[in-house]
Amino acid sequence: MIQGIGASMGIAIGKSFVLPNWEWEVPDNKVDVADFAREFERVYEGIRTSKFEIQQIKDELREVVGSDESQIFDAHLAILDDPVFMNEIQGIIQRQYKAAEVAVKEAIDHFVTMFDLLDDDYMKERALDIKDVGNRLLKHLLGVPEVTLPSDTQPFILIAKELSPSQLAHINPDHVLGIVTLAGSITSHSSIMARALGVPLVVGVEASLTEPIVTGQTLIIDGSDGTVYIDPKEDIISLYNELHDRQTEAKRKLQHFAECNAETPDGKFLRLEANISSLKELEIALAGGATGVGLFRTEFLYMDRSRFPKEEEQYEVYRSVAERLGGEPLVIRTLDIGGDKQLDYFEIPEEDNPFLGYRAIRISLDRKDLFKTQLRAILRASIHGAVKVMYPLVTSVDEIRAANVVLAEAMRELDAEGIPYDRNIPIGVMIEVPAAVIIADLLAQEVDFFSIGTNDLLQFTLAVDRMNEEISHLYDPFHPALLRMIKTTVEAAKERGIKVGVCGELAGDMRALPIWLSLDVDGLSMSAHSILPIKERLLSTRQDECREVWRNLQQCRTSSEIIGKLEAFMELKDEQTANG
Known part of the structure; x- marks a missing residue:
């Protein structure tokens, strides 16, 4: 037996097939000055062909895994458009009189070595992206076939x-x-x-x-x-x-539970909704028993293109989702770019800390023209279903009011044009920064619902970037501080009589279910594959017994104590289920 790191769940049993390294030997061919133009053109043609192939892969993959994961290939396209990468190749051709394929190979090696030397696991992984793109370009320059997997054998x-x-x-x-x-x-x-x-x-x-x-x-x-x-x-x-x-x-x-109501034995109904970014993901979510969409990440409509989407384009997507839901709720989050989500055609100034910078609602309020276009599309779609609008990264009452001013302007324009919309469209905010939690009682007086984004709320609360391998162990979703923030937010919503849900990863964590039931949240929104396991456990878990668990959790001082009590409760429920 050997030990690695589990990166994607599941068990596989079968024969091995060892994939040869996707690399080729490159003879150190020299060229004359008179050949420079021809070598440059070979590189340009290889880049054009490589970009076409990558775009095809991206388009095909989007149909299988959705828009979010297919965006991986935007990084590959960006490498081929990177002037630094191109300048390095041209410089090697001109300074060292080397053929295009030699220059590309040396440029790949240079950047891969540079990234590998960095003491940063994330940057080391980006070295693989450079190697991947570079080898694709080399394949075209050398005219060799791509290494393929066997398709005529047993799995x-x-x-x-x-x-x-x-x-x-x-x-x-x-x-x-x-x-x-x-x-x-x-x-x-x-x-x-x-x-x-x-x-x-x-x-x-x-x-x-x-x-x-x-x-x-x-x-x-x-x-x-x-x-x-x-x-x-x-x-x-x-x-x-x-x-x-x-x-x-x-x-x-689990599939048997898809049609069941998500209700505890003592009558607590908990709406289980999906986080989506595309129609493809919606279909998967509905097949998995989702009763609505608690988070539609609209930024992915903006990413797969060379310009901002027009109002009509957005309207058609929002309308299609609303109609497909057949009256179930659709929460549309307004544009949430910045931080780790960039648009090729919208330049955001370089920032020392982009996660704390120009992003989300801040961009929308700065670019009200773009914001109003999106709000008009959402409003027009609102007559086709139970549509709600939600503002991300809100930190103040002023931001909500400023956003609502733009919303009111969009409404007046639609009135003047005779276009119908839901005049009472519910308005909500993401609670994902500590400031929003601290003034949750004030924010609750301005909106119709809260959605707690546990991912960002945890990162901001603990000052931990979960993608940083050096400190990722500190990213602790059961930290007492986060549970206190969630409790404060839910209580503020209940006091005001507005709905409150959870849409971060913790919503789909089985261990956290007693917390949501005891706090009496109205809904959970999660990835599609988490819905049925959560629903199965919900159907056999009483709300009153969860309240006792919560009282015990509040006595805990560490996350390990909290996790221990939650896992003990899960084991008890498993035993009760096994014993009928």
Whole structure:
């Protein structure tokens, strides 16, 4: 047995296929000054072809995993458009009289080495993106075929030194049972895509290997805990076959709960909604029993293009989602860009700390023309369903009032044009910064509902960037400070009589369910795959027993104590279920 890092859940059992390195030997060919123009044109043509291929991959992948994960390839397109990358290639051709393919190979090596030397795991992962893009460009310059996976054999477990997003995009889940990479991390683009595709993945096994894995060996991989067995004994195979069958059966049984009302045995109804960014994700969510959309991330309508979407384009998307929901709620969050979400065609000044800078509602209030266009589209869609509008990253009453002024202007314009809309469209805010929690009683007097964004609220409360590997262990969703902030927010909403829900990752964490039931929140919005497991547990959990759990939690001083009590409660519920 060897140990890696579980990066995408699931069990896979099958024969290994070792993927050759996606790299080629490049002869050190020289050129004359007279050949420079021809070599430059070869590079330009290779870039054009590579960009076309990447865009095709992105478009195809969007239909499988949705817009969010397909945005990974925007980083690849950006590398090919990066003047620094291009200048490095041109400089090598001109200074060293080297052919295009040699210059590209040396430029790749230069940047990959530079990124690998940085003491930052995130930047090391970006080195793989550069290698991926560079090798694609090299493929065209050398005229060699791309390394492909076998498609005419039995399903296999793929083994690679590291797996690029481009290679992963071509994986057919029907052929690939699972993946093991020698390097990599759970934050890599490939890991994100594997999770979206539902393919079990274990990364970082190189340190545990005493000899290389070869094609044809029998493997068992567990993407939950990172365990890998090589040529296991029959008893181990039998054990994991049984575990795999249990997981498959559990998923099948969960589907029975899709049509059930999300209500506890003592009558508490909890609306279980989905976080989406595309119509594709909506269909997956509805199949999984979602009763509405608690968070429509509209920024993804803005990302996959070269200009801002027009009002009509936005309206058609919002209308389609509202109609498909058939009267169930649709919460549309207004544009939330900035921070880690950038638009190629909208330049945001470089900032020392973009997460605390020019982003979200701040951009909307600064660019009221863009804001009003979006609000008009939302208002027009509001007659097609139960549409609500929600402002992100609000920190003051002034921001809500300023946003509502723009909303009122959009309403007056639609009135003048004779265009119908819901005049009483509900207005809400994201509670995702400590300032909003502290003045939650004031904000509750201005809006119709709150949605607690636990991801950002936790990061801002604990001053922890969860993507920073050096401090990611401090990203603690059961920290007593976060639970107190959530309690304060819910109480402020209840005092004012407005609805309050949760839309961060904690909403889909099974352990947190007693917290939401005891605080009497109105709804949870989560990724589609979390809805049915949460609903199953909800149907067998009484609200009154959760209130007792919450009273015990408030005596805890550490997150480990809190987690211990919540897990003990889960074990008790499991025992009760098993005993009928």
